[in-house]
Amino acid sequence: MGMGYAEHGGHGGQVAGGRSVTSLVADPRRPADVSVTLAAGKERFRLPSGRAFDGFTLNGGSPGPVIRATLGQLVEVRLVNGSVPDGITLHWHGVDVPNAADGVAGVTQDAVRIGEEHVYRFIADQAGTFWYHSHQMSHEQVRGGLLGALVVTPPEQPAETVDVVALVHLYDGVRTVNGNEGDVRVTVPPGKRARVRIVNTDNGPMSAWVGGASYRLVAVDGTDLNRPDPVRDTGVLVTAGGRADVEVTMPEDGSPVRVHLGGTTAVVLGSKSYDAPVVRPPATTLDLLSYGMRASLGFDPNRPDRRFDYDIGRRPGFLRGRPGLWWTVNGSIFPDVPMFVVNEGDVVRMRISNHSGDVHPMHLHGHHAVVLSRNGIPAAGSPWWVDSLNVADGESYEIAFVADNPGIWMDHCHNLPHAAEGLVAHLMYEGVTTPFMIGGTEGNEPE
Amino acid sequence: MVAVYRISAIAVMVEVAIQSMSVVFGIAGQGKWIQEGGVLDKAVIEAREFVFPEVIGYLIHGLNGTILIPLTALILLVSSFFTKVPGAVKWASLVLLAVAVQITLGMSASGLPVLGALHGLNALLLLGAAFYAARLVRRSRTADQGDRLASRA
Numbered sequence: 001m002g003m004g005y006a007e008h009g010g011h012g013g014q015v016a017g018g019r020s021v022t023s024l025v026a027d028p029r030r031p032a033d034v035s036v037t038l039a040a041g042k043e044r045f046r047l048p049s050g051r052a053f054d055g056f057t058l059n060g061g062s063p064g065p066v067i068r069a070t071l072g073q074l075v076e077v078r079l080v081n082g083s084v085p086d087g088i089t090l091h092w093h094g095v096d097v098p099n100a101a102d103g104v105a106g107v108t109q110d111a112v113r114i115g116e117e118h119v120y121r122f123i124a125d126q127a128g129t130f131w132y133h134s135h136q137m138s139h140e141q142v143r144g145g146l147l148g149a150l151v152v153t154p155p156e157q158p159a160e161t162v163d164v165v166a167l168v169h170l171y172d173g174v175r176t177v178n179g180n181e182g183d184v185r186v187t188v189p190p191g192k193r194a195r196v197r198i199v200n201t202d203n204g205p206m207s208a209w210v211g212g213a214s215y216r217l218v219a220v221d222g223t224d225l226n227r228p229d230p231v232r233d234t235g236v237l238v239t240a241g242g243r244a245d246v247e248v249t250m251p252e253d254g255s256p257v258r259v260h261l262g263g264t265t266a267v268v269l270g271s272k273s274y275d276a277p278v279v280r281p282p283a284t285t286l287d288l289l290s291y292g293m294r295a296s297l298g299f300d301p302n303r304p305d306r307r308f309d310y311d312i313g314r315r316p317g318f319l320r321g322r323p324g325l326w327w328t329v330n331g332s333i334f335p336d337v338p339m340f341v342v343n344e345g346d347v348v349r350m351r352i353s354n355h356s357g358d359v360h361p362m363h364l365h366g367h368h369a370v371v372l373s374r375n376g377i378p379a380a381g382s383p384w385w386v387d388s389l390n391v392a393d394g395e396s397y398e399i400a401f402v403a404d405n406p407g408i409w410m411d412h413c414h415n416l417p418h419a420a421e422g423l424v425a426h427l428m429y430e431g432v433t434t435p436f437m438i439g440g441t442e443g444n445e446p447e
Numbered sequence: 448m449v450a451v452y453r454i455s456a457i458a459v460m461v462e463v464a465i466q467s468m469s470v471v472f473g474i475a476g477q478g479k480w481i482q483e484g485g486v487l488d489k490a491v492i493e494a495r496e497f498v499f500p501e502v503i504g505y506l507i508h509g510l511n512g513t514i515l516i517p518l519t520a521l522i523l524l525v526s527s528f529f530t531k532v533p534g535a536v537k538w539a540s541l542v543l544l545a546v547a548v549q550i551t552l553g554m555s556a557s558g559l560p561v562l563g564a565l566h567g568l569n570a571l572l573l574l575g576a577a578f579y580a581a582r583l584v585r586r587s588r589t590a591d592q593g594d595r596l597a598s599r600a
Contacts, residue, residue, distance in 0.1 A: 143494070172496055173496030175486070175490075200490065202490040203490065205489050205490060206488055262486060264484065325554075393558060394558075
């Protein structure tokens with residue numbers, strides 16, 4: 001099935017007693033606090049913008065409904081396949097779910113065929129902005145709209161803050177916010193705060209910037225930043241699959257604020273007027289390496305149990321028999337890629353470097369990793385926790401995480417066609433096995 | 448084989464012309480689309496959609512440049528060994544070399560844009576080499592005919 005060769009990162013490999021990914025679940029006796037049923041279809045439908053689109057729907061539309069939960073609640077989602085011939089799954093992007101609920105066809109489950117259903121159960125144990133999408137034929141199904149937002153709020157939500165979801169997606173190359181084109185208006189009274197939860201569901205990084213007020217970037221990839229300062233005339237780069245929560249305090253004089261999302265679309269916050277002027281993209285981009293204040297990481301990344309290299313390149317060769325110029329991981333073309341082997345509790349350090357000529361939004365399932373350095377320059381701002389990291393050509397990041405969520409986890413490029421072209425590796429806990437297969441009779445194709 | 452050589456050399460010239468036409472077609476379409484309010488960023492590029500119809504120009508440029516032209520240049524080189532025309536192998540090799548340089552420059556230009564300028568210049572060198580190769584066999588064929596006529600006389 002091609003999970004690659006075992007890479008132990010400086011440890012000997014010893015196989016403990018086998019555990020199946022299907023046993024790695026949330027407490028099955030605990031009743032659900034949030035129950036949602038999502039019925040998926042493949043059809044021609046109208047977006048909220050009115051534009052007709054051939055793609056995928058959840059409960060009749062795309063994007064799918066925003067799922068909201070309070071921190072600590074158990075979320076249970078029943079996914080029903082109404083009419084998607086290739087089969088479907090749901091992956092909870094950025095949520096460190098138990099492995100059985102990760103939704104990767106061929107790794108943690110079989111693709112859900114027409115007429116079948118699958119139940120996902122996980123505890124929303126981190127407050128922040130997340131999203132969900134299919135991880136079966138994902139380069140087609142995500143593009144086609146089989147996705148939605150997931151928002152987890154703390155129990156004591158500040159009442160004076162208006163919560164705005166801004167899920168950005170390109171349908172046939174047309175940029176939308178929650179399925180709408182152009183300006184999306186949201187009422188926020190003068191002096192009040194708005195938290196705009198930007199989700200980039202596309203295959204390349206996008207920029208967001210704010211006109212009419214200063215803003216604070218309060219969270220990245222579902223994790224709050226520590227004491228972020230207000231900034232002005234500065235853009236935020238949201239990588240593919242990544243999220244950025246922008247907090248704006250509305251001007252007292254009632255003037256509107258425009259949160260630009262990639263140029264053609266915007267969230268316009270206002271009360272009396274929504275006539276916020278268009279502003280040019282700022283020349284500077286917020287550098288998260290030095291934004292906010294330092295704080296404890298909760299573990300010591302300087303004494304790692306494992307060290308891995310995830311080195312991305314590109315060279316001519318053959319991928320599944322096809323000649324071409326293909327991505328490489330540590331010098332080799334898929335399936336000759338590393339499988340990073342860890343034990344539960346290990347502190348893991350990984351160096352992700354890219355000299356492939358293109359940017360790669362690297363996404364690790366089931367874990368959040370903290371950025372330690374970029375191109376040798378150590379992180380000096382707020383702890384910068386990511387699940388989707390924008391690694392530009394020529395960049396090298398040092399990240400670290402605690403292996404605290406046993407299972408078999410994908411660690412891949414979230415430019416989904418790149419993943420389909422073999423830019424995929426796995427993080428594998430010793431002794432965890434899977435009964436599922438990529439390919440095979442079930443036709444599982446996670447990328 | 449002389450015919451194969453000559454046709455491949457002319458084909459390279461035609462393909463180089465298509466290359467310059469298709470890429471400018473793409474750029475012009477992109478300019479029009481942006482004038483009309485379109486915004487191009489990495490996410491839009493990576494969507495791999497026909498956001499404006501002239502994207503086909505970029506597609507043709509890419510496929511022609513990485514598949515068709517190298518293939519034609521290879522045929523030119525292989526046929527050159529059977530033409531028995533002095534200089535044929537040399538000029539076919541130069542065409543293939545220019546093609547290899549051209550692909551490398553094109554692929555690297557997004558990292559170092561000045562290589563894009565050299566890509567444009569090298570296209571002219573490639574065109575020149577293919578032109579010379581095509582003329583070479585025509586010239587030698589007329590020379591052959593002249594020799595034959597002379598021997599008959």
